[in-house]
Amino acid sequence: MNTFVLIRKLWPFVRAYRGSLALALLLTAIGALLAQVTPLVMEYTVNTVQNLLKKPIDKQEVSWVVSTLVAILLAKELLSLLVQLGQKFLSDRIRFRMAADLYDYTIRRIVSYHLSFFALGQNQTGKLEKRIDKGIDSLTKTVKNLFVDIVPMLANAAFALILIYNKNVGVGVVATLVLPVYAYISREQTHRQKQIRRNIQEIRENKANALFGLLESIFVVKSFVREGYEQGRQHDLNHRLAENEIRHHRTNYLFDGLKSVAEQLGIVLVFVVTIYFVLNRQMSVGAILLHIMLFNNVSAPVRHLHRIYDEYTEALVYAEGFFDMIENNTYLLQRGSLKTAAWQGHFALRNVDFVYPNGKQALKNINLELKPGKVTALVGLSGAGKSSALNLLAGFYDPTQGSILLDGQPLSDYDSEFVRENVGLVLQKNHIFAGTVEENIRYGKLDAPFEEVVDAARRASLHDQVMQLPNGYQTEARALSGGQQQRIAIARLFLKNPPVLLLDEPTASLDAITTEQIKDSLDAIKQNRTVLIISHNISQIMDADQIYVLQEGEVIGEGTHESLYREGGLYRDIIDSNARSMNLTRLAATVLG
């Protein structure tokens, strides 16, 4: 990414603050002019003092000259202070507000992406978090550097150079000569740092991700006594980062030293040339002080310019990853605008192939239908592609080949929010947010009164257990057991009350009695809805109106429980295994007597 592209991408975010920017630039010009006052006053002082020394001391004249100079210097300092305060205030306002806008925009973009975006290795939680944070931080710094720091510095250096040239072209040329040397050293420095910076960025992302992973899996780490192994993995990353940081800093010190030499050389040259003119009586003694101070006004900003350039090149590296992430239209849900009141909820997959972003083909030439008001079940061994099919129906992913129809129209023609509003999901791993039980259930219907939340919890066989908790519905939901969390997800679904239900192992982590209660509740809300259920629990499968048997991503059988069982094959094997694992003979003998 180059500067032009970066400014073009940043401009939409900066535009809102163009008034503040213009004001900051105005203050900049005033500040740069003020910075030249001191050298001029010093030149005048030296020359005046020299003239005063040539004649007998006139106390009145001396005190007038001294008080005037003190007044000018104090007034200049006061004005400079006000200008700097104004600049800092404006710069902070632009920076922090723009950071907030960038965060808003990033969140809006990211939550609208397809799940396939989050399935990519480079987009794991920790890495994304680091990229967003570092990206926004670098960009806001860049705006401050570009619009608030660089311009004042350049203005200051330019005004000082103009003044030097105005005084003497020879001294001006000497002062200017140092600049290309400076620029060359800075460019070399940046060039050498580029790859190191990329390494640092990559390691930082991996480190954040590894730390997230470690904290998330702390139970597994402890149960397998893998503390030492995990420490080793973190240690490698930390040390690789440390080595790169050391190389980065070492290069900086070296080049900073070179630049300091160039600057000192400049001062010596300006000094020598000015002395030459002074001794030839072409300049006053005050010119020595004036030129040295003006040269300082040229070199000081240039010295800072490198810091800015440095931060800027770092920002370019981070900006690249950041904009790649927030401008990724490939993962934006491309959906139409269709919304229909005559919703039937008839879904159909037609010759659907689906390949995950990592290249794994999960579905091959799938044809299946979810009929309105009917219960459809997907059965198959682990990894057969059942959840993948459900993900496609929920619109989380798009098929690689083939089409998904909803009431005869391609699913992609529908407004995606409209479809998701009408579809309720209970997944294998139901995410419970940080928050109370009440907040987590209410997520199904944000404006639901408390009574409705309680009613949903009752239907999900959760209410009684919640009431036994010391803080009832105000208990932190993540502190509940796996089965209780599963029921929070089911209560959430009851509250949402959608016409289509997609259930992936809805009772996976529940005990037998709760499973039966939930089954009854689900049976009650299944009436007149389109339902898809995936379950390894045969009692939930047998009642389905239509069952599809999946094997290695393909539909290998369809029908009712009875017809599929008669056909034999995988379905029969699954049912028989289920029956055997339940030890049906003994169970029947004890239960039925």
Ligand SMILES: Nc1ncnc2c1ncn2[C@@H]1O[C@H](COP(=O)(O)OP(=O)(O)OP(=O)(O)O)[C@@H](O)[C@H]1O
């Ligand atoms: N996010 C993913 N990225 C890549 N491959 C995936 C992803 N999710 C699933 N797969 C792969 O796709 C195939 C089908 O997985 P899927 O989860 O659909 O199976 P399933 O029938 O639901 O299995 P289970 O009964 O164990 O839940 C598997 O081989 C799995 O490894």
